[in-house]
Amino acid sequence: MTTFGERLRQLIAEHEISQRKLARLVPCDDGFLSRIANDRRRPSPELAARLDELLDAGGELAALRPAAPPPSAPRGGIEEEIEALELARRVAASEVGDGTLVALEAAVDELASAYALTSPSGLLLRIRRHLGYVSTLMDVRMTLAERHRLTVIGGWLSLLAATCDIDLGEDLIAAARLRTAAQLAEHADHPEILAWALETRAWQQLTDGNCREAIRLARGAQEVAPRTSSAFIQATAQEGRAWARLGAGPETRDALARVDRLVEPLAQPDRPEHHYRYDPTKREAYTATTLAWVGDPAAESYARGVLARLERPSGGPARPRRAASARLDLALALLAGDQPAQAAHTALEAVESGRLVPSNHWRVTQVITAVEARGVPEAAELHEAYLALCAPSRQSHGPGIG
Template sequence: MIRRIRDHESGRHRPDDEYAELYCRLYGLSEHALFNHTDAETDLGDEIDAMELARRAAASDVGRETLERLEVAVDDLASAYQRTPPTQLLGRVRRHLEYVGRLLDGKKTIAEHRRLLVAGGWLSLLGATCHIDLKQYPAAAARLRTAAQLAHHAEHPEIRAWCLETEAWQALTDGEYHHALVLSQAAQDVAPRSSSAFIQSTGQEGRAWARMGRGIETRAALTRIHQLVSPMPMPDQPEHHYRYDPTKSEAYTVTTLSWLGDPAAVGYARQVLERLESADDGGPRPRRAAAARLDLSLALLSTDEPGEAGHVALQAITSGVLVPSNYWRAKEIIAGVEQRGLAVAEELREAYRELYGPSGQQRPQLGA
């Protein structure tokens, strides 16, 4: 109960209706004032209106300034992925896609048309990723098809490769490891060799090999990633979902070694978690840190340290930032702790049910 109240007061989770009413009485505020600190729809409308005004000022159906603003917005949305609930981000993506659609109907040059197709491709891809996070698979498949078609028309192989990599990630979370392997290898065939999509799909290949228990192939994939990443500088937007940064390779190494059952994963996981929670390399990254805790928990289970594994997993589950595509990993750890008969298993199971419900549907959060 204390943890629940703290979550309410920190803004991490919205209270149920009866508790929301009591908070409103206590503070003498309306429900809207107390639980909706920012009006996301108003902010989003202002963002689109600003781009539309710039377009009209340029006396053009599209125009250079409008395209530049749109491309900046696409990058901002991709960077917001790690810190924004998928339902909220999806709403912003939809509005921008509607705007791209209106611009595509107007007069434009061939170059402007291609830039709109590329922007629409990235937005559709990001929308698909949000749908997968929410386990809305039919909608995700439709978005991926659209992204792939736009990439084809724009002759943009990296977006096409990201579409295949995203499908591989979905297959991996669904336990279809061989399918994930085939898709990740196909993504590497399509992606430019120096692109982030090539590195990311190599990482997905390694994770698929790990889940199949193929140690030699797993380590070979990890070696290729390290060779690709070692000369890379830190990008100017390290949180950008489609720009690989060196810290991602460390997180992928931890996940992969954890699934392989390699004891070295414990040390790696502790280092990665410490870095993700520090102010270095772009500041704390809560969602990645929560995923890193799941990696550390799994690694601790493989080295027969279930007590610490349970407590670390509890921190991840109660963080409030796990997305549905990570729920299966949390449940896998809970099952492992339960098999050891530890008391923390009951607390883990109860915390999971409290926050995500029996169906894995995360309860509403404040401001979401």
């Protein structure tokens, strides 16, 4: 007769899943699962049912759970009985509670929604407090399901903190947080967080001018992300922006067309300002950025429309940070349309708004270089404003202007 462990090993092979990954999905200790797979430990009813569910065994695996210790186990049974009771107790016991996790999940959504409206430094302080609390909770007793939820929460918070670090020019800290986010995503088997971590690394490489690496990472994010997820759309858009920086027109337009097809069926999300929920209205903003970077004069009309909606929205608050970035898109589009004086003036408005983050400063230097090369009088004022307001962080993001 087939034992529980034998059938478990067969199902693992049939599903082409590693024992380590299966343990993460349960979740349980990999070593403990190995002992069960080799019939050296008897699974609890709850664990047998969970393995049956994960391996789509239709109740067959759970039915094989031995009612008594397997022959190779010591007889007398009292230690086995206590061990089974202790495992059940530990699975059910918790010092966290659903209310705490619900509140933390709501906090993640609030922080992600505040990203476009809050300074990176201010938002980062709030995120770090929540991360510290999550770290503390990891040491207390909780159920396996609760630990999974807490791991996902930690992944989202680490990802958002890394995004703020990049905005602030803190590349080394950002890289460490992105590694943490990716590790937590692996532990929780959460492909969307993993895809966002890759996409965020692509953005970081793009702002540093490493466009080929940005393309590689953006494509990696697309491979990992669920096809209907916001992460997949964003990674596709990021690939297009990287091609644009390389001046590759056909590849840029191919990526834009793919984004259009992905966005077309989307409805407006209930929280369009949420950083990790793709808002279909973002499409025009990304199109403006991408066309501006590739030097297409058509970017001007897109950029003007985006800027108007950001500064005078029909619903919801104005988004001054995104508006400052849109002004830089417009400035680059004006350069493509041979309007250097107007480009310098528009970039100056963005710089003097006080809303630009360090990850956007390299774009100002692009405008300065171009308008100075064309000898427009407005270039001097823009250059001075840049040196006064942006230059201290230029070392982290592209060439500076000395």
